């Protein structure tokens with residue numbers, strides 16, 4: 452008997468509900484049989500303290516030739532970027548700790564990518580757009596930020612991690628990185644970004660976590 456603890460709901464929702472005990476180990480967890488529809492996070496630790504979380508049975512695949520990032524919604528100039536075009540944009544690097552709301556932390560992660568503010572400048576958001584919505588290629592994972600949060604200078608669309616192209620399990624080719632917020636805001640496999648009237652609840656917010664997920668200042672601990 453092996454005990455696997457999935458990404459958990461905040462205490463007020465009752466953590467017990469989200470503790471999943473799986474007989475037969477990870478493979479049965481992978482195929483999702485024993486999990487509730489709502490929570491199928493798959494924690495496995497390839498080293499460095501990371502746990503890899505997913506909500507769908509298979510991770511999206513990345514084909515450099517066909518991959519596109521769409522940026523649209525309430526903007527003046529919607530944009531579709533290829534992988535090469537994204538990599539050709541001005542890049543920035545930073546070293547920050549990564550915190551999951553369930554308590555694990557990875558220190559000193561090296562990220563390289565494009566500032567989200569740079570992308571927003573290019574598409575020219577309408578003044579009515581107060582939220583930015585991130586859609587993952589991993590359906591149905593979504594999340595959003597306020598326009599203020601999205602413009603913070605350390606919010607990146609990261610395509611490199613620790614000096615290498617972002618690995619598939621960490622969201623290849625690009626994930627959102629917002630180090631001052633908990634992991635669940637750091638959407639992996641980002642495939643579209645939409646400017647919207649206001650931020651909306653994402654995958655984990657629908658399960659009770661705070662939308663403003665500032666590390667140390669939001670629920671779940």
Ligand SMILES: Nc1nc2c(c(=O)[nH]1)N[C@H]1C(S)=C(S)[C@@H](COP(=O)(O)O)O[C@H]1N2
Nearest residue numbers: 502503504505506551587592621634635639
């Ligand atoms: N698409 C997608 N993005 C996601 C998640 C997920 O399940 N699917 N989990 C989130 C949570 S809760 C955390 S803590 C981090 C974990 O990052 P890692 O899987 O790269 O370790 O990814 C976040 N982004």
Ligand SMILES: [Mo]
Nearest residue numbers: 551552634635
């Ligand atoms: Mo998390």
